[in-house]
Amino acid sequence: MKLAIGVFFLPVLLLADQTGTSLGTSAVVARGDKLFAQGCAVGYCHGSAGTAARSPRLRGRTFEKDYLVKVIRDGIPNTAMPAWGDRLTDDDIVALVAYIQSLATATPEGPAPSEIASLAPPVAVKDSDLSPDVRRGRELFYDPQRLQRCSNCHRVQGIGTPVGPDLAKLSRAQLAAEAVNALKYGRPRRVQGIVTKDGDRFPAILIERGPSETRIYDLKAIPPVQRNLPTTEIQSIQQPSGWRHSQAVQSYATDGVYTYNSY
Amino acid sequence: MTRLIHLLLFIGAALVAQDGSTKGNWPQYGGQNSAWRYSALDQVDASNVGQLAAAWVFQTGDNDGGLQSTPLVIDGVMYVSTSHNRVFALDAVTGKRLWSYIYELPKTFTTFYGPWNRGVAISEGRLIMGTLDNYVVALDAKTGRQLWKVNVEDANQCGCNITAAPLIVRGKVIVGVTGGDSAHRGYLNAFDLKTGRHLWRFWTIPGPGEKGHETWHGDSWKFGGGATWMTGSFDASLGLVYWAVGNPAADFYGGNRKGDNLYTDSIVALDVETGKLKWHFQQVPHDVWDWDAAYEIVLVDLPRKVLINVSKGGYTYVLDRTNGEFITAWPVAKNINWIKGVGPKGELLGRNEPVVGKPKLICPSIGGGRSWNHGAWSPKAGLFFTTGIEWCEEVTAQAEIPSEGKTFFGGTFKLVPTPDKKSGGHLGAYEPLTGKVVWKYEYKYPLLASVLATAGNLIFTGDAEGDFFALDARSGKKLWSFNTGSGHRGSSISYAVNGRQYIATPSGWGSAVAGLMQQFWPETEQFPNGSAVFVFALPEQKR
Secondary structure (H helix, E strand, O other): OHHHHHHHHHHHHHHHHHHOOHHHOHHHHHHHHHHHHHHOOOOOOOOHHHOOOOOOOOOOOOOOHHHHHHHHHHOOOOOOOOOOOOOOOHHHHHHHHHHHHHOOOOOOOOOOOOOOOOOOOOOOOOOOOOOHHHHHHHHHHOOOOOOOOHHHOOOEOOEOOOOOOOHHHOOHHHHHHHHHHHHHHOOOOOOEEEEEOOOOEEEEEEEEEOOOEEEEEEOOOOOOEEEEEEHHHEEEEEOOOOOOHHHHOOOOOHHHHHHHHHO | OHHHHHHHHHHHHHHHOOOOEEOOOEOEOOEOOOOOOEEOOOOOOOOOHHHOEEEEEEEOOOOOOOOOOOOEEEOOEEEEEEHHHEEEEEEOOOOOEEEEEEOOOOOOOOOOOOOOOOOOEEEOOEEEEEOOOOEEEEEEOOOOOEEEEEEOOOHHHHOOOOOOOOEEEOOEEEEOOOOOOEOOEOEEEEEEOOOOOEEEEEEOOOOOOOOOHHHOOOOHHHHOEOOOOOOOEEEOOOOEEEEEOOOEOOOOOOOOOOOOOOOOOEEEEEEOOOOOEEEEEEOOOOOOOOOOOOOOOEEEEOOOEEEEEEOOOOEEEEEEOOOOOEEEEEEOOOOOOOOOEEOOOOOEEOOOOOEEOEOEEEOOOOOOOOOOOOOEEEOOOOEEEEEEEEOEEEEEEOOOOOOOOOEOOOEEEEEEOOOOOOOEEEEEEEOOOOOOEEEEEEEOOOOOOOOEEEOOOEEEEEOOOOEEEEEEOOOOOEEEEEEOOOOOOOOOEEEEEOOEEEEEEEEOEOOHHHHHHHHHOHHHHHOOEOOEEEEEEOOHHHO
16 A cells, blocks of 8 residues: 555656756766666666667657656556566656656767676565565465465466465455365365266366356366366266365475465 | 398488478478478479569568567468467468467566567467467367467466477477576476376476585575576487576576576486486586577487587587487687687686676677577588577676566676677588588678578578578578568478478567667667568479
8 A cells, every 4th residue: 555655646756856956966867877777778678778679779769757657667568568666666766767868868879888886686676564474375375386386276466377266355264264174174165077078087167168168177287277178078067076175285284374374 | 132231221220310301291390399490392492493482471460579480381271370379370372361369368468578479389180389478278270269278377476488389299288488587497397288287397497305406506596597488309219308498597697596507508308208307418507698508409310319409609519319418519600708618528618707897798699699590400411500690798797686577687788899890690501510611691680580491402591671582502602582571580481282382481570689689780770570471482384
């Protein structure tokens, strides 16, 4: 929420800035230069001092300030330009805008890259003030080192595949009760056993059963596979499926599960 | 009697020798699983190529990122994938669209590695494609109907995705991942062709307890890159899948990943059934230049069973593919200063590393002594044909803190002229075991399209200004050229339907390296994007 409010007020801040003197000052531009070198000039992005790479040249071009703020903050959907709103402070964005605007009069053959000998953490990663338990739970939930990570089957905060129930919809109490039950002991209620005409048997979640095509999540392997089977190829769909949540998450120790709970 | 023995020996050799040539069909990304990009068709040859004329053109309608793929042709149907994971099935004789598939990408979606797609794979009537949001999808090759899709890993989390063509062998879809310039741990996955179920994963960076883990300092293995961003090869007689593993992350700064950083910048040979490592060869231990070993792996019998792999650092490696033994390495670019050379065991001599906070001249540039666009092997000429690039950069390394899925370069760079002021590109014909240059075709810009070799003694490729052209494989002399109106960044193929040979090429300027060129050749910013397939053949009466 704090962040959202900050982002909301950013254009206002910038306007205030314009009337004052600070936006174009060399200190702000220098700060933007440094940020740019660390976050925007890298690799195949905008090139050293905005000289272009895979992403457009910024040097020698004029941009509206509001446009720059919006693009830096929100990114450009369906392109390689990410949103930086969660990684940069408002001051950072102000500095970057100032720096990019300072490039407007630069020629393509500009000065050598700026000195950036910094060993200090560059663009600091913002971590909200989560308790250690919650943070650990979150790490486990999305743990990229495990094929069995929870997010392979549950989507939370926009990350993951929505095979299993939407956990965000459960209340804290429900979650507490459900999690242990589902993870350790429970008999699944939504998972069905499918037998196809060619004799394949597997647990699945039914997405949609149409006259010609049946869409399912095949849970035999992780990650689950979304399959579109011709309805005529299906022999039967019934419970029980033999699927156990505890097996799907066996790489997690129980304490992990409890920790997740607090997340 | 000796003749009979010779004949038997010949047949025996022919049975086991890798035949990577294509004929009527162009069934796989690299032609066949041995990645020769060589067509045994010889209707079009050095004597008549001058009469080659356009048969049809197909416009895909999506110019973003150009057209970087390799079309496939199976039984008279061409399959071509474009940026944003669109697939078109075309009548290979007329160009008429048979079906199209538009992959549904999430509405708001950004990816650092994209939007291009470099090809699909087809086997047993199933067409497989990796997607920009890191799914693998299977379509019915007859109708374009979606059969299954599976999310390899959430793209928003890992910052990674799939742009390369998968490799299908023995009912398994083997597919790599990008993410080598991000804080990500690379891998290679195999899925069941029929059901999409996951079969195995090979982590390109060994985890705790695994051999090779000790080559990573601290937690650096979790963010160490090692992408598998191009397509590998397969030797059926050995049951081995070969894949080239990309650079370690951060690219230019290695201070917090001390050690050799296995298996980045390595060729790995994996058991096709299990994904278990059979052998590996690391080209660049502890890379700090972004020298992926990512490109094609060409399997050739000389008669020793070797593999040929051009690395981004500008050296071509020749290894024994049965055991990974180093045979030789030779340069494809003149301007290489990050090492003095490669020793007799494959060791790097005289490393010249970037430093923190101070620009340093490194040649070639990050775009590579060659880019990913593939070379070709002609068994007829006994030569390997590959492009090479002359350019340098000033790299300034910097320490960066990894943040999962976010870019992790460890520095910046700026393209600068080569010391001899002769930046540009070339296409050369090389003897594979000596690296001897038989001929060289020079060009003022980098050549960024793949090479096609044919039994008609022809070499085809395209350039940045839109020319698609044929060279004589024996002399390098230009025999024919046609301007398609947009630069070339894809891979041309040859196929035949009803006895008529066709040469097909994607046309469409774009990509990361094409973008980089603007730093050094500002006029290339004006080069138009495009996305079309051009198909050529001899006039009907001429054949």
